[in-house]
Amino acid sequence: MASVVDLGATPPCESFLAAEQLDGPEPAYPLHLRVCTDCWLAQLPPLITPEETFSEYAYFSSYSTSWVEHARRFVADAVRRLDLGADAFVVEVASNDGYLLRHVVDRGIRCLGIEPSVNVGAAARDAGVPTLTRFLDPDTGTAVRAEHGPADLVVANNVYAHIPDVVGFTRGLRALVADDGWVSIEVQHLLTLIEENQYDTIYHEHFQYYTVASAIRALASGGLSLVDVELLPTHGGSIRLWARPAEAAGEPSGRVAEVLDREKAAGLQEMSGYTEFSARVAKVRRDLLRFLIEAAERGETVVGYGAPGKGNTLLNHCGIRPDLLAYTVDRNPYKHGRFTPGTRIPILPPERIAADRPDYVLVLPWNLRAELAEQLSFVHDWGGRLVFPIPELSVVEVKA
CATH class of the missing domain: 3.40.50.150 (Vaccinia Virus protein VP39)
Structure with a gap:
């Protein structure tokens, strides 16, 4: 097994905390991705x-x-x-x-x-x-x-x-x-x-x-x-x-052979395809933290949109706490009133964004970019902007 990226130790990403759990212990586990150099399954x-x-x-x-x-x-x-x-x-x-x-x-x-x-x-x-x-x-x-x-x-x-x-x-x-x-x-x-x-x-x-x-x-x-x-x-x-x-x-169809060829060309059946990934991950962390710290120093407000499992990997890896991200919102009522695992950021109903009119909204489910840009178009009303952290930091103005 060879190391691909080590993200430290984090709680399970879906273990959202109720308010009464905030004073209790919270288990965290190593999050270290490795790849088998025999079958090339990353795990x-x-x-x-x-x-x-x-x-x-x-x-x-x-x-x-x-x-x-x-x-x-x-x-x-x-x-x-x-x-x-x-x-x-x-x-x-x-x-x-x-x-x-x-x-x-x-x-x-x-x-x-x-x-x-x-x-x-x-x-x-x-x-x-x-x-x-x-x-x-x-x-x-x-x-x-x-x-x-x-x-x-x-x-x-x-x-x-x-x-x-x-x-x-x-x-x-x-x-x-x-x-x-x-x-x-x-x-x-x-x-x-x-x-x-x-x-x-x-x-x-x-x-x-x-x-x-x-x-x-x-x-x-x-x-x-x-x-x-x-x-x-x-x-x-x-x-x-x-x-x-x-x-x-x-x-198998010809498409199977085509994708296998793409994977081989990317070096995913040898270590060459994995060696630079850890450094690029570290840059995402530095860029996002720099943005949030500079926004805080300017007195600007940043809140989150969404509370997906992937967001909790990002928040924990970057060490983001409520001083840099006041809260996040989610459409799922199950999560309302709970807190993100590890980082303890409050999760509120989506209506809170329009009420507070923050300067920036950090979109944690970045994979739904088109859908969420449309859902968040009202942020344009007060000149707010959206922030997408992956694949690289992107701050965008919202179209009305």
Whole structure:
């Protein structure tokens, strides 16, 4: 294993604090990304368990308008691509609050969500999406198949990096899917993470960071073969992996070879592709801190927008506290009145920004730049500006 970047020690990124917890201890764990020089899978050691993170979860996908629309388009495209009719069966693993499967329900297609978080799974059921509260492993996959039949499509979006036991999880996917079925996985692409300096997407619940090359090996461990790949803009740059049971897969598409060539050209199958990343991460920290300190010295106010997990990696790595960022806001009411882990920055309702009229709004979910620039267009009314920290510091005027 070789070091890629060491971000120090931070609390788990979704462990938001209630007010009564502020005087108590707060555990922190090393956040040190390394890469295996054999298979070139970048990974964190499993210092926390999925049960600690996901039994109750603060992230509800439906609060992102663009993410719900992304899911709607995916369902429409998958139905067309795979010719899914009324007799089809779709399973989503880590189905969250039903943001994706509700589009399957709307089409009259039988479906099931498998979601480990009790609170978000309950929200999905309330929205009419059948949901099983379980973690996926081979036994769960086998039990679901026995009760409901094999799935024509298994969806695993933004979960493949969250699993310490990749082999067991992949075997669970294989247990769910029909022998001639399809598995669709979306996961952040290590290529864009490195190229675009997206280090704030490194956090404890992300155990792996995939290239297509390393994903092929991971899928094979559970009896699945990659047949196609799509490059997506989501999360700053993701890959959508289309896989099938090995016996039904056939030859991979030309797009698979094209992305593998790009990864090899970027040096991601040797150490040359990783050596400069740590220095570029350090520059993000210096630039953001310099901006916040200089704004404070000028008497200007800076508040945050959003309280995503990635924001907590950034805030903790930079050592930002309420003296530099008075508060942040979030659309998710679950987070209101809580505080960011480690940095203890208050999280308030979004309406607070218009009431306080700050000079700058630091946008923590920078990957939703277009969506949030539109949502925050009212900041123009008093001459406020938006600040995007990644891939490099950018201070922009808002268009009315």
